[in-house]
Amino acid sequence: MPKPEITPGAPCWADLMTSDIEKAKAFYAELFGWTYEVGDEEKYGGYTTAWKDGEQVAGLMSKMPEQATMPDVWTLYFNSADINETARKVEEAGGQTFVAPMEVPEQGHMAVFADPDGAVFGVWEGTGHTGFEKLAEPGSPVWFENFTRAYEPTVKFYRDALGWETSVMGDSPEFRYTTLGSGDDSKAGIMDAAGFLPEGVPANWHIYWGVKDADTAIETVTRLGAQVIRPIEDTPFGRMATVADPFGAVFLINEGFRQDEEAGAQPAE
Structure with missing residues (x-):
């Protein structure tokens, strides 16, 4: 399968902040068949790249001492052609800056933000590192989804901040859903989760991994x-389940959804 074409505003990378990188590596290697390459300790703090079939699909990094009380978490990054301009638009659109744009030597520039409903995401302007080399196949991401209680403002935010061109997939009280792009070209989704997101759980981005x-x-x-949070369900978009790794980082698995087709996915809900 050809490498995915990642356009500005589209998901381009995901990485895991973990309490125990060696045990996390062993867990994901057995689950997804990943292999690893550890970056230079001085330059990159031992940042580890996960590979599937010789193509990079994710990153893993150890928590810093000051992050010890933070939960283990997967972070999704969106592509930017100009990270400083994106940072300006994020703040203008009502987002919050957690990590201002910074250079990653020889690889690109990164920043971390939160949307107005609190969902954390990253932005990446790549040079040496250009992002996912495999999508919509087992062991790689098949879909990306924002659960929000502030549906309309969140859709507007991603249009304004990341330049999304959106398509409405559902607009009923039971299912309100907007995608980045439309049909086979859709790349991510925003779901109105006000009716089911548990109290105390903030808005968040989910990553679906193919199996x-x-x-x-x-x-x-x-x-x-690890923990099964939501058991396997059969849906029009494949068989899926929500799990947390042994240290609590939440993600989803998906069997069958467009994993034999070209990269790019539709919502797994």
Whole structure:
């Protein structure tokens, strides 16, 4: 399959901040078949790149001492052609800056923000590192989704801040959903989660990872000491489940959704 074309505003990378990088590496290697390359300690703090079939699909990094009380978490990054301009637009649109634009030597520039409803995301302007080399296949992301209680303001934010061209997929009280792009070209989604997002859980971005067999994946998750948060469901968009890794980082698995087609996905809900 050709490498995905990642346009400005589209998801381009994901990385895990973890309490125990060696155990996290072992967990995801067994679950997804990942191999790893550890970056230079002095330049990159030992940042680890995960590979599937020789193509990069994710990053992992250890928490810093000052981050010890923070939860383990996956962070989704969006592509930017000009990170300083994106940072300006994020703040103008009502977002919050957590990490101002900074250079990653020889790789690009990064920043971390939150949208007005509190969902954290990153932005990446790549030079040496250009992002996902595999999408919509087992062991790689198949979809990205924002759960928000402030649906309309959140959709407007991503239009204004990241330049999204959006399409409405559903507009009923039971299912309000907007995508970045439309149809086969859609790349991410925003869901009105006001009716089901648990109290105390902030708005957040979800990453769906492809698996060949959801039942086998859940058996692996359970055997390795991770938690099944939401059991496997059969949906029009594949078989899926929500899990947390052994240190609490939440993600979803998906079997079958467009994993034999060209990269780019539709909502897995």
